[in-house]
Amino acid sequence: MRTGQANYARRFLSASLIAALVIAIVAILTLVGVTGALDRFFWETRFGFDQRPVSGNFVLVDIDAKSLDELGVWPLPRRLYAELTSQLAGSGAQEIVYDVDFSSASNAEDDDLFAASLERAGNVSLAIFQQQASAEGASGEIINQPIDKFMKAAWPVVVMVPMETDSRIWRSLYGLEIGGSSEISASALLGEHNGEARGAFWLDYGIAINELQRVSLVDVLNGNAKPELFDGKKVIIGASALELRDLFSVPVFGILPGSMIQVLGAETLVQNRALTIEGETHAVMAALVIFFLLMMTKVEGWAVKTAILALSALTIEMLAFLVQKNAPVLVPTASSHLVLLCLAASVVIRELGFQKLLSRIATISRRNSERMLGIVFDDSFDAIVILRQDGYISAASKMARTLFSNKDLVGKSGRSVLPSELVDGALDVLASASHPHATPAILVVHQQDGSQRFIEYVVTRSEMIAAGRNQKRGDETQALACVTCRDVTEEREAAHRLEYLARFDPITSLLNRNGFEDELFRLTDTPHQHRLNQCLVQFTVSNLDQIIASLGFSYGDQLRKAIATRLKHHVAEETIWAAITADVFAGVFTSKQDEDRDLQFIESIQQVICDDYTINGARISVQLKFGFVHSDGSLSPEDLLRSSGNALAKVRRDARSPIVAFHPDLEVALERRRELESELFKAIARDELHIAHQPLVNMNDQSIFGAEALLRWDHRRLGRISPAEFIPIAEENGYIVELGAWAMNRAMKEAVSWPLPLKLSVNLSAVQFSRGNLVATVVEALERTRFPAERLDLEVTESLFIDESIDLLFIMEELRALGCSFSLDDFGTGYSSLGYITKYPFSKIKLDQSFVPETISRKQDIALIEAVCHITDGHDMSILVEGIESQQQAEKLTELGCQFGQGYLFGRPMSTSDFSLLLLKSELDARRRA
Ligand code: C2E
Numbered sequence: 001m002r003t004g005q006a007n008y009a010r011r012f013l014s015a016s017l018i019a020a021l022v023i024a025i026v027a028i029l030t031l032v033g034v035t036g037a038l039d040r041f042f043w044e045t046r047f048g049f050d051q052r053p054v055s056g057n058f059v060l061v062d063i064d065a066k067s068l069d070e071l072g073v074w075p076l077p078r079r080l081y082a083e084l085t086s087q088l089a090g091s092g093a094q095e096i097v098y099d100v101d102f103s104s105a106s107n108a109e110d111d112d113l114f115a116a117s118l119e120r121a122g123n124v125s126l127a128i129f130q131q132q133a134s135a136e137g138a139s140g141e142i143i144n145q146p147i148d149k150f151m152k153a154a155w156p157v158v159v160m161v162p163m164e165t166d167s168r169i170w171r172s173l174y175g176l177e178i179g180g181s182s183e184i185s186a187s188a189l190l191g192e193h194n195g196e197a198r199g200a201f202w203l204d205y206g207i208a209i210n211e212l213q214r215v216s217l218v219d220v221l222n223g224n225a226k227p228e229l230f231d232g233k234k235v236i237i238g239a240s241a242l243e244l245r246d247l248f249s250v251p252v253f254g255i256l257p258g259s260m261i262q263v264l265g266a267e268t269l270v271q272n273r274a275l276t277i278e279g280e281t282h283a284v285m286a287a288l289v290i291f292f293l294l295m296m297t298k299v300e301g302w303a304v305k306t307a308i309l310a311l312s313a314l315t316i317e318m319l320a321f322l323v324q325k326n327a328p329v330l331v332p333t334a335s336s337h338l339v340l341l342c343l344a345a346s347v348v349i350r351e352l353g354f355q356k357l358l359s360r361i362a363t364i365s366r367r368n369s370e371r372m373l374g375i376v377f378d379d380s381f382d383a384i385v386i387l388r389q390d391g392y393i394s395a396a397s398k399m400a401r402t403l404f405s406n407k408d409l410v411g412k413s414g415r416s417v418l419p420s421e422l423v424d425g426a427l428d429v430l431a432s433a434s435h436p437h438a439t440p441a442i443l444v445v446h447q448q449d450g451s452q453r454f455i456e457y458v459v460t461r462s463e464m465i466a467a468g469r470n471q472k473r474g475d476e477t478q479a480l481a482c483v484t485c486r487d488v489t490e491e492r493e494a495a496h497r498l499e500y501l502a503r504f505d506p507i508t509s510l511l512n513r514n515g516f517e518d519e520l521f522r523l524t525d526t527p528h529q530h531r532l533n534q535c536l537v538q539f540t541v542s543n544l545d546q547i548i549a550s551l552g553f554s555y556g557d558q559l560r561k562a563i564a565t566r567l568k569h570h571v572a573e574e575t576i577w578a579a580i581t582a583d584v585f586a587g588v589f590t591s592k593q594d595e596d597r598d599l600q601f602i603e604s605i606q607q608v609i610c611d612d613y614t615i616n617g618a619r620i621s622v623q624l625k626f627g628f629v630h631s632d633g634s635l636s637p638e639d640l641l642r643s644s645g646n647a648l649a650k651v652r653r654d655a656r657s658p659i660v661a662f663h664p665d666l667e668v669a670l671e672r673r674r675e676l677e678s679e680l681f682k683a684i685a686r687d688e689l690h691i692a693h694q695p696l697v698n699m700n701d702q703s704i705f706g707a708e709a710l711l712r713w714d715h716r717r718l719g720r721i722s723p724a725e726f727i728p729i730a731e732e733n734g735y736i737v738e739l740g741a742w743a744m745n746r747a748m749k750e751a752v753s754w755p756l757p758l759k760l761s762v763n764l765s766a767v768q769f770s771r772g773n774l775v776a777t778v779v780e781a782l783e784r785t786r787f788p789a790e791r792l793d794l795e796v797t798e799s800l801f802i803d804e805s806i807d808l809l810f811i812m813e814e815l816r817a818l819g820c821s822f823s824l825d826d827f828g829t830g831y832s833s834l835g836y837i838t839k840y841p842f843s844k845i846k847l848d849q850s851f852v853p854e855t856i857s858r859k860q861d862i863a864l865i866e867a868v869c870h871i872t873d874g875h876d877m878s879i880l881v882e883g884i885e886s887q888q889q890a891e892k893l894t895e896l897g898c899q900f901g902q903g904y905l906f907g908r909p910m911s912t913s914d915f916s917l918l919l920l921k922s923e924l925d926a927r928r929r930a
């Protein structure tokens with residue numbers, strides 16, 4: 001019995017302690033506004049549940065959007081209000097309240113009309129309100145009340161509404177002390193409040209104010225509203241139009257215009273529903289009593305207790321609702337709910353124990369992290385398989401299931417579903433307790449479609465703690481093997497491709513230069529006595545550029561591929577082939593004893609690959625040039641490549657034989673070429689160039705009619721260098737454009753000061769037509785030197801006709817239009833087609849000196865000279881023979897019909913001063929003869 005009492009006392013004490021703590025917490029929550037906000041939430045919900053109808057005593061004349069639209073002015077003319085008042089009064093309105101600002105005068109006539117209407121009606125009230133003074137204005141409040149004229153005939157009513165902390169309107173005023181006197185509010189006036197015009201009351205938002213009778217102001221004025229509508233009713237006139245900004249945020253209805261809130265106030269009063277707030281303490285007490293009862297009785301279990309507490313909260317809420325429905329009382333239940341909530345929490349904590357609560361939280365977070373790890377594991381980019389010591393799979397990621405094409409790996413024996421290397425690897429790791437550092441290995445998996453996939457895998461070992469069954473021995477551990485695999489097939493293929501590209505030309509599939517050099521090193525990297533004689537051949541398709549230019553790159557590629565195919569099919573056993581640049585192939589083979597035998601072998605290669613190719617239906621002829629070097633095994637790979645390259649460079653330039661063997665002289669020549677090339681660029685600046693003039697003669701009377709300008713280069717160290725040597729170099733590197741322009745300028749400048757206005761012949765290279773702007777260069781030179789264009793003769797060779805991309809005729813015609821003439825130089829040496837002679841505007845043909853042997857007696861020479869003379873006669877051209885050295889030749893040529901000549905017989909190329917002297921001398925001779 002004793003213990004029972006003590007037990008009770010202890011329980012009571014702990015319950016009291018908890019209750020005190022909870023009350024303190026709730027008090028704090030009240031202070032910070034939590035309960036207030038919650039209460040308003042409950043009230044609003046209760047209002048929403050129980051809507052009561054409006055009384056029907058009130059009508060709102062609404063200054064709505066429609067009225068503003070149709071009347072078109074704001075503020076409305078007072079005349080309209082006068083009319084409205086008269087109409088309403090005439091319709092029997094019991095009370096008329098204007099929630100409209102009449103605090104300033106409009107025009108006197110309208111104001112008088114309105115005042116008169118008020119006077120007549122006798123039951124009109126006008127809005128009066130206070131405005132907060134503006135910040136910069138005087139402190140205190142401004143009173144807005146109707147002007148005196150109206151006040152004399154009407155009553156003032158307060159139309160202001162108080163705003164709560166949640167920025168909504170919950171209450172309305174009975175009245176307000178304004179300017180020293182108590183003024184009744186519109187709500188109180190309309191609601192026939194008899195008490196003091198002071199203080200506020202809580203509005204009953206349970207009244208369905210949205211069902212209030214409303215009629216548009218404009219409809220009343222237009223007579224569209226039935227007059228019976230207002231009979232015996234109390235009418236309020238107010239604005240709901242958005243533009244007029246008389247709108248407020250309210251519970252239940254969201255937003256209401258001020259006038260409707262006034263009517264709601266009136267309704268609240270009329271229906272005796274002016275609410276008061278009561279019962280909070282009762283509710284809290286009820287909650288506490290329930291709690292004490294729970295604590296003191298034998299109710300067991302936290303779940304039952306919290307359920308009872310929750311039920312109590314529901315009951316309190318129900319009661320509060322019933323009270324609010326049947327009496328004008330708002331019960332604030334938030335505090336009692338919070339008390340119950342806190343008490344429930346205390347019950348849970350007490351009964352579950354704090355430890356349990358923590359462990360529950362821990363369990364939840366562990367589950368979450370397990371789930372997350374599971375997702376990470378399953379979605380891992382790598383395929384992961386976990387194997388137990390017994391060889392069974394305990395987990396497998398999504399990727400693993402895809403990689404090993406098996407949907408359910410888990411639970412199966414590794415041997416039955418995984419490649420055996422993997423399982424062996426895993427079991428090895430599991431068997432050895434001290435597992436070495438995990439190293440990745442590669443495994444080949446054969447797919448069902450026959451393809452191979454390369455899998456990189458690594459096995460790691462993890463110890464897992466199995467919960468200790470044996471307390472003494474402690475926790476047992478279990479080893480697991482984690483096999484991480486990655487499909488590296490693509491990576492390996494890419495790496496192989498890179499490796500391949502590093503050594504092979506992808507288009508021809510032959511070795512590239514790199515691969516070829518490696519191969520050469522391998523071949524030459526043998527002890528001296530074992531070395532074999534070797535031959536390295538390089539060949540180029542010299543017209544590849546033209547083929548690509550006319551057919552496109554893909555044809556170029558296919559042609560190279562086709563050449564490579566022929567090489568592989570016909571001459572591959574003996575030769576290692578490579579495509580070392582875009583247009584050069586190279587091959588190395590064991591030398592056929594000597595250079596001549598090598599040459600024969602190369603000729604056989606040429607036979608194989610020179611036949612025409614047919615690519616996409618197009619027939620392609622190739623021009624091939626070969627350079628090769630024979631080695632007794634002593635040449636290094638670089639020497640082999642360089643020497644054969646030199647031979648190829650030689651054959652590229654020199655069209656005489658398509659195959660050239662390397663000779664040490666070639667190297668010397670090439671060296672000189674390189675030197676001249678670099679020196680030539682400096683020649684103009686160093687003033688090493690000058691012009692020599694060679695007389696052009698009329699053989700009939702030995703008179704000089706002009707001179708050919710020939711470039712001379714006297715190098716400071718290398719001495720005189722022939723134009724036959726340096727002009728081709730300049731043509732190859734393009735420098736001829738500058739060089740030619742310089743020669744032209746210098747020659748004209750000198751020729752201007754000759755004593756006689758004779759013709760000047762200047763040599764032009766084909767490159768000057770294709771690169772640079774020849775016409776502009778000529779025009780500029782003519783202008784600068786003031787040399788007459790009619791005296792300028794331009795010598796071009798037949799090589800000009802090769803490049804068909806130049807619009808040769810156009811350029812020549814342009815230059816001819818300036819006054820220049822053209823000569824065809826070196827006639828007979830080149831690509832002579834007589835067709836050219838007539839197609840282009842030549843005025844002279846220069847027959848090459850190779851047609852002028854010492855004695856012109858051979859039949860074919862004579863026939864040719866006669867033929868050319870014949871053509872020139874027929875086409876209004878003249879013929880000039882070059883390289884005449886003897887009187888004999890001159891006579892024979894004159895006899896054959898050649899009129900003009902040039903050669904050492906008439907004068908060697910000479911300086912301009914010497915040429916001027918020569919001219920003067922011959923002039924004198926002529927005069928003397930005359
Ligand atoms: P080319 O236009 O055929 O010039 C005539 C060459 O024949 C000159 O050689 C001249 O000295 C040489 N010659 C003249 N009469 C005789 C003779 O009776 N017997 C012999 N054996 N030779 C004679 P050169 O001056 O060495 O010029 C060589 C070539 O260089 C020229 O041949 C021309 O194609 C080129 N060349 C010279 N100057 C220029 C230039 O300013 N521009 C261009 N594009 N080429 C030039």
Ligand code: CA
Pocket residue numbers: 708763795825
């Ligand atoms: Ca010439």
Ligand code: CA
Pocket residue numbers: 825826846848882
């Ligand atoms: Ca010539």
